[in-house]
Amino acid sequence: MKTRIVAELFSPSLLPVALLSKGHIKWANASFESIPADIRSQLIKQEKVLVHDYLFERLSCDERELLIGTPFVSTQHERKLIRELLPALATGGDPWLTCARVLGPMIGKSELVAVKHQSEDADELLGHWYDGDTLPPRRLTSEHAIAEKVYAAKDDRLLFANPAQEYPEDSLVADSRPLYFASQRVDSNDKPRGYLALLESGNIDALAENLRLLQLAGDVLAGHFASEPEALPESDDEQLHPRDELTGVPGRSAFDAALEKAELRYLQTEKNCEMAMLDINGLSAINNLKGIEYGDRVLKLLAKGLKSICRSGDRVFRFGGDEFVLLMPFGKHAPPLIKRLKQVESQLRKDTGIETFSLAYGISSLSETQGSSDDLMLLCDRRLRDSKAEQRKET
Ligand SMILES: Nc1nc2c(ncn2[C@@H]2O[C@H](COP(=O)(O)OP(=O)(O)OP(=O)(O)O)[C@@H](O)[C@H]2O)c(=O)[nH]1
Known part of the structure; x- marks a missing residue:
């Protein structure tokens, strides 16, 4: 190994490299020199060493050895x-x-999107991590958009350079014109459920680093979807089951249809479903004190809070007035509903400024009523009334 050739080859390298002769350093590049002296002498003595995220290995030839550090992931x-x-x-x-909220702060200044596949031609951008924060959700059309390719591709991982040139009609890339768009599709039951993507404007090192996290997050999400109980079939015929105009959640008739389907499914497959009937305590007093519009706002915030504790198979309905119902299909273990409802109550106290805001609820599941939806309704209603009576006694 000629010192001159080794020096020419490895001087510009960012990997630490040293040429050793009889246990002494004959030549080393700047990256190697930047390692503290005590660690360098330790490196020379030992066969294989892990230092500073580098794995050091030796290549021997004619009594000389080349010591090279390669990044240890x-x-x-x-x-x-x-x-x-x-x-x-x-x-x-x-x-x-959730994925955007957890992954976002870990990817530094990079932009991240978490997109739920809604239908053939539309997606919902639910988690958009941008400039250190999550932006509000928005709808995306997939026609002439990068999403078409993401869903149609054989490979679940894609990398596009200058995507805005190829997809000028795609608002996701056309507005921010990233240099790279790297996507990780998330499938379950061989169907695309959506995708995660990084939009990177210049920092290729950050992209390489964050790609591993993106792919891992995609795998965790796919595992999460696979382990989740099958969603209740959506009665999305809006004509037949119009949504509640104030809160935007499905109303009473959609609930009746969904409960009927849950009952049928339980009887056919024993797939269980938890139900919670909820009622706001003292909405009439809130209306009287703060006005009907304020009461409306409380109802809207509650619907939003209830949606936030729903997994993708769960559903929220406005039963009527100040009453809501949750239907949550589950496998072995029922969801920790009381804990989640307490979270909603405490969030509502913050959001409405009403320190005494509270809910009454009655909870049961189809297995408790041997699959009878009528009995489930009666049981939840009775528990709701009991809970109201109990809370009244306490105040
Ligand atoms: N602002 C507003 N209030 C509503 C709406 N629908 C029902 N309410 C009010 O909700 C209240 C429901 O009455 P109650 O069931 O007696 O409920 P409450 O005042 O919360 O009393 P308790 O349930 O006994 O604690 C009534 O005052 C209704 O006017 C709505 O869409 N907007």
Whole structure:
């Protein structure tokens, strides 16, 4: 190994490289020189050493040795992602938004989108991490958009350079004109459920770093969808079951249809479903004190709060007046509903400024009534009344 050739080859390298002769450094590049002296002498003595995220190895020839450090891939970000994302997904709420909220702060200044596949021609951008914050959800059309390719591709991972040139009608890339768009599709039951993507404007090193996290988050999401109980079939015929105009959630007739389907499914397959009937305590007093519009706002905030604790198979309905119903299909373990409802109550106290805001609820599941939806309604209603009576006694 000629010193001159080694020096010419490795001087510009960012990898630490040293040429050793009889256990002494004959030549080293700047990257190697930047390692503290005590660690350098340790490196010279030992066969294989892990230092500063580098794995040092030796290539020998004619009594000389080339010591080269190659980056040792640190898994600390991946472990942090798993440790934070899994429990966050388990607490409920929309998985796409949860994913953006957990992954966003880990990817620095990069832009991240978490997109739920809604229908053939439309998607919902639920988690958009941009400039250190999540932006409000918005609808995306997939026609002439990058999403078409993401869903049609054989590979679940794609990288596009200058995507705005190829997809000028795609608002996702046309507005911010990123240099790279890297996507990780999330499938379950061989169907695309949506995708995660990074939009990177220049920092290719950041893209390379964050790609691993993106793919891992996509895999965790796919696992989450696979482990979730099958969603209740949506009665999305809006003509037949119009949504509640004030809160935007489905109303009474949609609930009746969904409960009927849940009953049928339980009787056919024993797939269980938890139901909660909820009622705001003292909405009439809120109306009287603060006005009907304020009461309306409380109802809207409650609908939003209830949606936020729903997993993708769960549904919220406005039963009427100040009453809501939740239907949550589940497998082995019922969702921790009381804990989640307490979270909603405490969020509502903050959002409405009403320190005494509280809910009464009655909870049961189809297995408790041997699959009878009528009995389930009666049981939930009785528990709701009991809870109201109990709370009245306390105040
Ligand atoms: N602002 C507003 N109020 C509504 C709406 N629908 C029903 N309400 C009010 O909700 C209240 C429901 O009455 P109650 O069931 O007696 O409920 P409450 O005042 O919360 O009393 P308790 O349930 O016994 O704690 C009535 O005052 C209705 O006017 C609505 O769409 N907007």
